[in-house]
Amino acid sequence: MEAARGDLADVRLADRVFAPHYAAAVQRSATRQAPILAAHGGPAISEILRGESFDVLEMSHGLAWGVGGVDGTVGFVAADALDVPVAVTHVVCGAGAALPVGSRLTAEEAATFDASTIRPLDAPAKDFVALAESLVGTPAVAAGRSSAGVDGGGLVSLVLSLTGLKVARFVDIQQRDLGHAVADSAPILRGDLLFTESDVAIAVDEGHAIHVGEAGVSRVGIADLGDIVTRRRLP
Numbered sequence: 001m002e003a004a005r006g007d008l009a010d011v012r013l014a015d016r017v018f019a020p021h022y023a024a025a026v027q028r029s030a031t032r033q034a035p036i037l038a039a040h041g042g043p044a045i046s047e048i049l050r051g052e053s054f055d056v057l058e059m060s061h062g063l064a065w066g067v068g069g070v071d072g073t074v075g076f077v078a079a080d081a082l083d084v085p086v087a088v089t090h091v092v093c094g095a096g097a098a099l100p101v102g103s104r105l106t107a108e109e110a111a112t113f114d115a116s117t118i119r120p121l122d123a124p125a126k127d128f129v130a131l132a133e134s135l136v137g138t139p140a141v142a143a144g145r146s147s148a149g150v151d152g153g154g155l156v157s158l159v160l161s162l163t164g165l166k167v168a169r170f171v172d173i174q175q176r177d178l179g180h181a182v183a184d185s186a187p188i189l190r191g192d193l194l195f196t197e198s199d200v201a202i203a204v205d206e207g208h209a210i211h212v213g214e215a216g217v218s219r220v221g222i223a224d225l226g227d228i229v230t231r232r233r234l235p
Contacts, residue, residue: 001074001168003057003067010057010067025055025066027085033100034081035143036073037063044143046073046154046169048081051088051104070102071145071157071169090118093125093162095134101147102158124164129191131159132202132210138217145169152199152212159202160234171200175230182231188222195230 002017003010009019030052035044040063048054053069054077063076088104094117095101110118125131132155141149145158156178157169168174175195182192192203201211204219211220222228 001067001072001170001173003055003074008058008065010055023057025057027069028054028056028064028082029084029086029088030054030077030081031083032081033103033146033148034078036068036075036077038075040076042076045075046071046143047145048077049102049104049146050099051086051091051106052102053085054082056082070161070166072166073169088121090120091162092117093119093131095147101135102145102161119162121164125162128159128163129202129204129210131162132217133204133219135159135217136210136219138212140212140214140216150212150217152201155210155212155217156193156200156202171195171198174200175232179232179234182233184231186231188231189233191234193232193234194222194225194228195232196226196228199225201225 004013004017008021009017011022011024014022030048030050033049036046038045048068054066056064056066058065062079064079065076067074086106089107090105090110092099092101092103097117138147139149142151144150145154153169153171157167160167188203188206194201201209203209208219209222
């Protein structure tokens with residue numbers, strides 16, 4: 001997503017986006033989990049988690065418009081959920097922690113957590129499929145991207161973020177940009193992203209996948225996903 005609208009754009013886009021006004025981003029850090037809205041009073045399209053950065057381009061009527069630092073979502077966040085930037089060193093990656101998986105921590109905060117539930121940001125996880133499996137049972141929440149609740153695109157974005165990748169949380173962008181396309185005739189491998197018309201699942205093996213359904217995150221048979229229109233594979 002690009003931080004550009006009819007009246008304002010991120011100055012970093014000035015070389016390719018025309019706007020009447022440009023703004024320089026002011027970085028802030030989230031002090032709590034909060035939804036990212038499509039518009040003032042609009043629906044949630046993603047969320048920001050505690051400790052994540054948010055580049056503010058405008059403040060108006062108690063909302064900050066800008067760009068989420070982890071998933072790149074452009075939208076509005078409650079201004080009171082943001083504060084001065086903090087230096088984060090760890091990310092919550094295990095169930096049972098005091099904060100949802102995906103939350104970022106300072107070194108001082110990390111010292112108060114069970115070491116088995118967090119990882120240093122400079123030593124990211126490698127097996128995103130195992131991370132997805134660990135989230136089985138997480139509730140389904142539209143626009144969610146943490147262990148408190150996820151949707152399909154949010155799950156993919158979350159687990160890949162824990163491996164150090166910045167991934168958009170929208171399924172259509174993931175289907176277009178992630179990895180490379182895999183031929184229909186090729187065998188399904190662990191880690192393949194399986195896209196249906198409007199959703200995505202993560203292959204565990206040639207017959208099973210991690211998917212977010214009405215009942216939440218679960219391990220399902222790939223045959224139960226319906227028609228797979230695209231497969232993408234990360235390097």
